[in-house]
Amino acid sequence: MNFTKMNGLGNDFIIVAHFETLPENASDMARVMCDRHFGIGADGLVFVLPSDKADVCMRIINADGSEAEQCGNAVRCVAKYAYDHGIARKEALTVETLAGIQRVWLTVENEKVSLVKVDMGAPILYGPSIPVAIDREQVIDHPIEAEGKTFSFTGVSMGNPHAVIFVDNALDFDVEKWGSLLEKHSLFPNKANIEFVSVTSPQEVEMRVWERGCGQTFACGTGACATVVAGALTGRTNRRALVHLKGGDLEIEWAETDDHVYMIGPAEEVFTGTWCKR
Numbered sequence: 001m002n003f004t005k006m007n008g009l010g011n012d013f014i015i016v017a018h019f020e021t022l023p024e025n026a027s028d029m030a031r032v033m034c035d036r037h038f039g040i041g042a043d044g045l046v047f048v049l050p051s052d053k054a055d056v057c058m059r060i061i062n063a064d065g066s067e068a069e070q071c072g073n074a075v076r077c078v079a080k081y082a083y084d085h086g087i088a089r090k091e092a093l094t095v096e097t098l099a100g101i102q103r104v105w106l107t108v109e110n111e112k113v114s115l116v117k118v119d120m121g122a123p124i125l126y127g128p129s130i131p132v133a134i135d136r137e138q139v140i141d142h143p144i145e146a147e148g149k150t151f152s153f154t155g156v157s158m159g160n161p162h163a164v165i166f167v168d169n170a171l172d173f174d175v176e177k178w179g180s181l182l183e184k185h186s187l188f189p190n191k192a193n194i195e196f197v198s199v200t201s202p203q204e205v206e207m208r209v210w211e212r213g214c215g216q217t218f219a220c221g222t223g224a225c226a227t228v229v230a231g232a233l234t235g236r237t238n239r240r241a242l243v244h245l246k247g248g249d250l251e252i253e254w255a256e257t258d259d260h261v262y263m264i265g266p267a268e269e270v271f272t273g274t275w276c277k278r
């Protein structure tokens, strides 16, 4: 089986593009192929499928075999893949995901996509729809406790669930310890991606992320979107901010005009290969 290895700011994916629909054993494939010692190694396995509603359809399976509704970095990679590999050779295209249809605009240099802008849609803030087990229109700076320590989180769904926690210094925060505990907290019925964020200025933040289903990653596109939404809702940031991640920067804007969140960032193809393990 041929595959392509891609990443968005170090959030890395195995892309497979020769299936018509999601295979039944997609979870098992993801677990084995994403293994960093016995497989190819990646944060997720991404299926690029035909779509009757958009130019291309994307399904993403986390490294632990769970399926995610949405993935910002993978949408950028899929858009680049679709353009560079001739599936949809146009600079404005659409990507179908479990969370809806994303509009995408490409910057093309020397015949290859270098930068991708994505309309990530409107954030979902109503507790039960995120889902967060708190019946409120918005879950803002709400206490959450783990191992005797209390944090405050803001709940945001960008199609997938996020809990954004503002901390003094995200760069030396113990993401592994607190992320792994909070991901599975009883307040999150479908688990959650956990962002630890420190605010440098109203237009700049540092973010570290513990992702549901794969652990700490170098970047999370939906997490960066959720972070700017939480920052703006709580008055900590403007609606437009630069999010510095371990793997690089994303430009995020929560537009006032349509309530949608727009994300701009790179996508990169690294190598292709053939998977031969059974």
Ligand SMILES: N[C@@H](CCC[C@H](N)C(=O)O)C(=O)O
Residues within 6 Å of the ligand: 011, 062, 067, 068, 069, 070, 071, 072, 073, 074, 160, 161, 193, 211, 212, 213, 214, 217, 219, 220, 221, 222, 223
């Ligand atoms: N890395 C992603 C999000 C991938 C899915 C996530 N782990 C989940 O289970 O929701 C991004 O760039 O948005």
